[in-house]
Amino acid sequence: MNTVAKQYWALTGFAMAMMAAGLIWAAFEARQFQETLVWIKPFKFALSFVVLFATLAWVTARLSAAAQSARALKWTVAIMAAAFWFEMIYIAAQAAQGLGSHYNLGDWYHQIMYGLMGLGAVSLVVGTALVGWVALRDTDARLGSDLRFGVGVGFILSCVLTLITAGALSSMAGHFVGTPPAGAAVIPLFGWSAAVGDLRPAHFLALHAMQAIPLLAWIVQGRSMARGWIIGGAAAYTALTMALFVQALMGLPMVRL
């Protein structure tokens, strides 16, 4: 196994270990932050990192030897690793103190850390786009040409959509548009508001374009119109993400429960 894919697998393993730590934490924890148990947020972020790094490991393991040994890719995985450790340790450390991480502008320390989290998040999505770009151009990759196309489009689209949705998120004072009344309905499992606008569903779709579009490509690969399906699917996915985004900005919940 090449070192880049190996590092991505290692990061997948550490994110899984953090999920396990979150579940054990849950057994001893009673404190809540904004009506949610404090261990939930680090757990959700760890899960998200598992999905991100497993996808990147799967793709990079299939790149040609030349693409794998490119210096740009080695730097990408190193910077993403640094961002991962920083984000997870800060989010978990804040949660363990019953404090917020995102949107915590309480004093200069938390302002700097929130800014660094933004930098880390941008590194993660730009790194993903870079891997997508390398895959797109790597004609010797052990991926069919349609699948390779889907990976490239999905990874780059994921980056662009996330920069838009998460950019809007970070320019606001919180992820809600409106103020949900105490005890208001949330979407089961995800915890997104079912009462007021919530930008997280659009952010979620944006992040997971990097799995959805390659999955579509895998399904349609080899068909005569495969590229057309992939481009059409990417356009539809973008439209859906933007619809959820605009809906949330208008203060409307994804579904009212």
Next chain:
Amino acid sequence: MSAEDLFGLASAAVLPGWLILMLAPRGKWRWLDRIPALVIPFGLSALYTGLILAHFSAAGGGFGSIAQVRALFASDWGLLAGWVHYLAFDLMIGALMATQMDRVGLARISQAPLLALIFLFGPLGVFLIWAAQGALRMMGKGDAA
């Protein structure tokens, strides 16, 4: 020397060890590898030996219940012995884990935060390393960490 002085001294003594583990090249100079793995833990183990022999017999002290352990740690000297125990063993384990992580080729950028976690919360860092190894082995990616 007072308990407070020794506390400061022992706490300062481990810092070079952790800095070497996190930042310095490994497997290049044997003497450098031995500072965190052997030299500092050995010194602290010697200090602990003296402290525990002199202070273990604190009134009501023992390992049988929380109350007995609290009695051991009731005096500054007993507490100091316990702290030196942490310092020595966390660094020793950190050095051991660093060797293991080198063996599987884990990048230093990921090793450093794990070592920092072992420095601060010993078993928490060890848990993450072992849980990650276990998860990767189950997925057939055991050579990644």
